[in-house]
Amino acid sequence: NAGVTQTPKFRVLKTGQSMTLLCAQDMNHEYMYWYRQDPGMGLRLIHYSVGEGTTAKGEVPDGYNVSRLKKQNFLLGLESAAPSQTSVYFCASRKLGETQYFGPGTRLLVL
Amino acid sequence: AQSVTQLGSHVSVSEGALVLLRCNYSSSVPPYLFWYVQYPNQGLQLLLKYTTGATLVKGINGFEAEFKKSETSFHLTKPSAHMSDAAEYFCAVSEDGNQFYFGTGTSLTVIP
Numbered sequence: 001n002a003g004v005t006q007t008p009k010f011r012v013l014k015t016g017q018s019m020t021l022l023c024a025q026d027m028n029h030e031y032m033y034w035y036r037q038d039p040g041m042g043l044r045l046i047h048y049s050v051g052e053g054t055t056a057k058g059e060v061p062d063g064y065n066v067s068r069l070k071k072q073n074f075l076l077g078l079e080s081a082a083p084s085q086t087s088v089y090f091c092a093s094r095k096l097g098e099t100q101y102f103g104p105g106t107r108l109l110v111l
Numbered sequence: 112a113q114s115v116t117q118l119g120s121h122v123s124v125s126e127g128a129l130v131l132l133r134c135n136y137s138s139s140v141p142p143y144l145f146w147y148v149q150y151p152n153q154g155l156q157l158l159l160k161y162t163t164g165a166t167l168v169k170g171i172n173g174f175e176a177e178f179k180k181s182e183t184s185f186h187l188t189k190p191s192a193h194m195s196d197a198a199e200y201f202c203a204v205s206e207d208g209n210q211f212y213f214g215t216g217t218s219l220t221v222i223p
């Protein structure tokens with residue numbers, strides 16, 4: 001079991017560029033989450049999914065879109081990156097009634 | 112609305128001393144409560160959780176936390192700090208088990 005993996009590990013973008021972050025889990029988990037972590041802010045929920053084909057907004061969804069076309073994958077998209085989106089992004093997944101398993105994170109720098 | 116407050120963004124303890132990390136929450140319903148640990152350049156790992164039942168919860172690595180409804184607190188303790196406990200600790204709350212709200216974290220330093 002690889003657990004939760006995130007691709008890429010690190011990326012530098014210019015303002016206005018787009019990119020997609022990929023989260024993959026091999027544990028057959030129903031729920032998947034995208035968080036961002038900023039200094040002094042803790043983790044904040046961006047979007048989450050309770051199953052294949054479903055997504056929902058979290059605490060800070062603006063500027064991001066997500067898709068869950070396959071149960072094992074949860075994609076986070078930035079259509080037009082802004083410096084305020086410089087952050088560390090974490091993906092997590094879990095089964096119903098169980099705790100979250102986190103990925104190793106993706107560091108994104110927007111110049 | 113749910114929220115978590117972690118008092119003290121930085122805590123230093125001597126090796127062998129008591130570790131106490133504070134967490135207070137706000138919730139309109141009985142919440143689920145969690146403590147996570149994050150080591151440098153890694154994701155978060157669950158230390159312990161409270162859902163229902165016994166209010167004193169034991170976790171991994173000798174940590175435990177007590178849910179006190181009257182104080183809306185879920186403080187994390189460990190009787191004797193070890194060098195390997197140096198990390199960032201996050202408290203989290205969930206009312207519905209779907210969305211989770213995290214505190215801003217407490218960085219624990221262990222002094223030899």
